[in-house]
Structures are given as structure tokens and as C-alpha cells.
Amino acid sequence: MTKLSQEERLSFYKSKAWRQTREVILKRDNYECQECKRKGKVTTGERLDVDHLLELEDYPDLALEPSNLETKCVMCHNKKHNRFVKKENKWNDEKW
Ligand SMILES: [Zn+2]
Incomplete structure (x- = not known):
């Protein structure tokens, strides 16, 4: 399967279809984090x-x-997505 480029992903996240689907999923999940829910925590907001x-x-x-x-x-x-780790690595690279 072909991978999506970053540009393609960005335009996907801006699409009307995604915004509508996103709303449907948020409602389906009662605006609660499902990962936290599995750990017995309720995270909304x-x-x-x-x-x-x-x-x-x-x-x-x-x-x-x-x-x-x-x-x-x-x-x-x-x-x-390990976003913080990635950021740290980048910073270290720049420092080096
Ligand atoms: Zn969570």
C-alpha cells in the first residue's frame, strides 16, 4: 500500500469528511479518552x-x-506517537 505524504495527511485533516467523522467518533465515545477509560480514569474536556x-x-x-x-x-x-521523545532527539541533534 502506498504511504501518504505529510502534505496529503495535512490536507486530509483539513477535509470536511474528516471533520464530520471526527465529530461522530467524539460523540460515539461520549467525549471521553478511551485509553484513560481502559485504565479506569475518566478524561473529558x-x-x-x-x-x-x-x-x-x-x-x-x-x-x-x-x-x-x-x-x-x-x-x-x-x-x-512518542512526540516528546522525538522532540528531544531533534534537540540533541541540533546541539551536537
Ligand atoms: Zn487519556
Whole structure:
């Protein structure tokens, strides 16, 4: 399967289809982080993302597939993608 480029992903996230699907998923999940829920915690609020369980980049066919989508809080979402680690590495590289 062909991977999506960063540009293609950005334009996907701006699309009307994604915005509508995102709303549907948030409602389905009662605006609660599903990852926290599995740990017995309730996390709601405005900082919720809809996460692709199988990455959009690798599985563009599942981009709007509800069974591949899950509500996550920003903390859990960042954890999954190791965003902080990546940032740290980058910083170290620059320092070097
Ligand atoms: Zn969470």
C-alpha cells in the first residue's frame, strides 16, 4: 500500500469528511479518552483528539473507518506517537 505524504495527511485533516467523522467518533465515545477509560480514569474536556489506531500514513484506506478511530486525550495521544521523545532527539541533534 502506498504511504501518504505529510502534505496529503495535512490536507486530509483539513477535509470536511474528516471533520464530520471526527465529530461522530467524539460523540460515539461520549467525549471521553478511551485509553484513560481502559485504565479506569475518566478524561473529558476540550483537549481530545481522534486517533487512528492503524496509522493514517500506513493505512489511508481506513482513514474514515469508525472501527479504526478512537477518542484520546492529548496526553495519551502524544504518548502513543512518542512526540516528546522525538522532540528531544531533534534537540540533541541540533546541539551536537
Ligand atoms: Zn487519556
